[in-house]
Amino acid sequence: MKKLALVLALGAVAMTAQAKDSKTITASFPSNSLAELEVDIAVGKIDLQTYNGDTIEVEILVEPKESDSWFGKPDVSEATLNNNTSGDKLSLEIDSDDYELSWQVKVPVNLALDVEVGVGKIDIQDLNNSADLEVGVGKIKIETTAADFKKVSLDSGVGKTAMSGFSSVETSEKSMVGSTTDYRGQGQYSIDAEVGVGNIRLRRD
Secondary structure (H helix, E strand, O other): OOOHHHHHHHHHHHHHHHOOOOOOEEEHHHHHHHOEEEEEEEEEEEEEEEEOEEOOOOOOOEOOOOOOOOOOOOOHHHHOEHHHHHHHEEEEEEEOOOEEEEEEOOHHHHHEEEEEEEEEEEEEEOOOOOOOEEEEEEEEEEOOOOOOEEEEEEEEEOOOEEEOOOOOOOEEOOOOOOEEEEEEOOOOEEEEEEEEEEEEEEEEO
């Protein structure tokens, strides 16, 4: 009986420790006076969904980044979402590269996007505005509902770039390891996407 109690106690400790291995941060920001959302992520992924609303809704799953450090895993309870408004731009960031972050963001369709990820991916649904996107290692995927864009520039140092669903013809160039895709149209907005190592895809629904 004592052995069973000990096993159950150890199991409870393990479950408690596991629960502390992640943290969820939620936040909401009014967008009435904003024109642009900026997000900076060291390691992780971000899924952005545009909608016809007037608030930016953010949910972030924070997990410790895999590490061989003798000091163990970083304490995710210390993770905080920093926000700063400068003019008509809201900037969001969790200021540490010790975490792996999974962002879920609902953003009003009338806001331009400026997103940078060190290692990971950017996934945007229903884009209908300008976007400046950069990933060091990973990938970018964009699905848009815009009829056209004024300018599109996709650049991968090592990887592939592609766009589809537009009436005008894009210009694509491939090197030994990289790829670029450039496009000029009659739209209002522009997309500038760059990946150091990885692929970029833009598709119009």
